[in-house]
Amino acid sequence: xxxxxxxxxxxxxxxxxxxxxxxxxxxxxxxxxxxxxxxxxxxxxxxxxxxxxxxxxxxxxxxxxxxxxxxxxxxxxxxxxxxxxxxxxxxxxxxxxxxxxxxxxxxxxxxxxxxxxxxxxxxxxxxxxxxxxxxxxxxxxxxxxxxxxxxxxxxxxxxxxxxxxxxxxxxxxxxxxxxxxxxxxxxxxxxxxxxxxxxxxxxxxxxxxxxxxxxxxxxxxxxxxxxxxxxxxxxxxxxxxxxxxxxxxxxxxxxxxxxxxxxxxxxxxxxxxxxxxxxxxxxxxxxxxxxxxxxxxxxxxxxxxxxxxxxxxxxxxxxxxxxxxxxxxxxxxxxxxxxxxxxxxxxxxxxxxxxxxxxxxxxxxxxxxxxxxxxxxxxxxxxxxxxxxxxxxxxxxxxxxxxxxxxxxxxxxxxxxxxxxxxxxxxxxxxxxxxxxxxxxxxxxxxxxxxxxxxxxxxxxxxxxxxxxxxxxxxxxxxxxxxxxxxxxxx
Numbered sequence: 001x002x003x004x005x006x007x008x009x010x011x012x013x014x015x016x017x018x019x020x021x022x023x024x025x026x027x028x029x030x031x032x033x034x035x036x037x038x039x040x041x042x043x044x045x046x047x048x049x050x051x052x053x054x055x056x057x058x059x060x061x062x063x064x065x066x067x068x069x070x071x072x073x074x075x076x077x078x079x080x081x082x083x084x085x086x087x088x089x090x091x092x093x094x095x096x097x098x099x100x101x102x103x104x105x106x107x108x109x110x111x112x113x114x115x116x117x118x119x120x121x122x123x124x125x126x127x128x129x130x131x132x133x134x135x136x137x138x139x140x141x142x143x144x145x146x147x148x149x150x151x152x153x154x155x156x157x158x159x160x161x162x163x164x165x166x167x168x169x170x171x172x173x174x175x176x177x178x179x180x181x182x183x184x185x186x187x188x189x190x191x192x193x194x195x196x197x198x199x200x201x202x203x204x205x206x207x208x209x210x211x212x213x214x215x216x217x218x219x220x221x222x223x224x225x226x227x228x229x230x231x232x233x234x235x236x237x238x239x240x241x242x243x244x245x246x247x248x249x250x251x252x253x254x255x256x257x258x259x260x261x262x263x264x265x266x267x268x269x270x271x272x273x274x275x276x277x278x279x280x281x282x283x284x285x286x287x288x289x290x291x292x293x294x295x296x297x298x299x300x301x302x303x304x305x306x307x308x309x310x311x312x313x314x315x316x317x318x319x320x321x322x323x324x325x326x327x328x329x330x331x332x333x334x335x336x337x338x339x340x341x342x343x344x345x346x347x348x349x350x351x352x353x354x355x356x357x358x359x360x361x362x363x364x365x366x367x368x369x370x371x372x373x374x375x376x377x378x379x380x381x382x383x384x385x386x387x388x389x390x391x392x393x394x395x396x397x398x399x400x401x402x403x404x405x406x407x408x409x410x411x412x413x414x415x416x417x418x419x420x421x422x423x424x425x426x427x428x429x430x431x432x433x434x435x436x437x438x439x440x441x442x443x444x445x446x447x448x449x450x451x452x453x454x455x456x457x458x459x460x461x462x463x464x465x466x467x468x469x470x471x472x473x474x475x476x477x478x479x480x481x482x483x484x485x486x487x488x489x490x491x
Contacts, residue, residue, distance in 0.1 A: 002424065009083070009084065009434075010088065012148075012436050013087075013437050014441075020065040026108050027094050028097070031052075035447070047212045064464060076116070078472065079439075082476060084438075086432055090149065093150070093153070100169075117184065147190070147191055149195075150195045163210055165210065165221055167306070170232045177240065182243055189248060190385075192251070192324055193251060208229065227306070235318070253281065254326050256372060257331070258332065258333050261332050267336075279379065320382065321382070322382055323380050330352070339351070360451060366418040384430050389436055397457055401459060456476060
């Protein structure tokens, strides 16, 4: 069996990395808006240094992104030309509820997303169709839209309530999802509650707006905040199914198998612990309860989480319909402190001597994707959705803005081969694949533009200079061929 005929090919973006327009349409200030480029970025992402208002000393790349706020028609037209069947985007919470705790949503913010979905519909989105009803369709047809609701918090919620450390945010999040599920009933079928929920452990301010006070038990704060998100996620699943029984609501993690550096049992055990650290939250979202190893870890670390009987019931009865994940690289663990590590991504990892690495130290491992898919499917027995996968690289455009990015084509080709093998040979159920980012955008980890992922080149540099002109790269035409052939023509 090759890729299923209903397979959802497409691309992914995130509001905080592409939209811009941070002061337009009555939008509120989000935590991601005030994460600067430069030397202070990581300390702020980690919650070590507080920044809840912009200053004049820093540059804030998320405030402009690639200005998709004013270019979305052009961008969606180019996605349609590639033949996307699905477009994964995120809805900025601060556009819908600028302060987060309002009783009524911001109509201007909703109107912006109305317009985006209308533009998708113009190119043939059939949002009420079930997966098996795609038919042949014309080139450039969409099947449906999918939205990832990013947990990017709102500065006002952080100032007033302490962000996701406070259970009150569950109520505010409930208000958000009710508005979105109601407004986009029959328009959006696939939803994700929290983007890369496990990143709260690694980049707590960027992922969930967490800021730590001096002397605060950070582990306690992270896991309590994560629990509040898990309860909010289960509530979203319940509400989404109540509003529209056809809604499919998934969870998402930043995934990547952790290998043992050696066959030393200590290395194997450490690799298992690293994997469990990232699977913990998905174990709850997909299975409906905290696993035994998590409870023991809480006990050992003296972490006391406020979990009510109502929480446990809600989690148990409202598990995710599918498991989505991002995959960029595998990881490696060793108990030997002398082994070299690489910073690549937010996950510190031992260098794997069998793998090449990108310019930013991300270890390239297509087989690792197949291994990760198998492990996730074995663990959860739920459909999988790869919602982020791509190569960040420096592109050198010619005088017309055209980029011959054979290195990106090779990266995607080998990962698609691994996906196909997992489906054909291993029996993994995979719903779709949305490349990250289908258009150049601001890098989340570094705040750079030069770290490019897209099939479409955007004329903007790290200093914010450029025309913002969009130009298809060589990979644009390659991916168009891949989609048209349903993954059969990948050379």
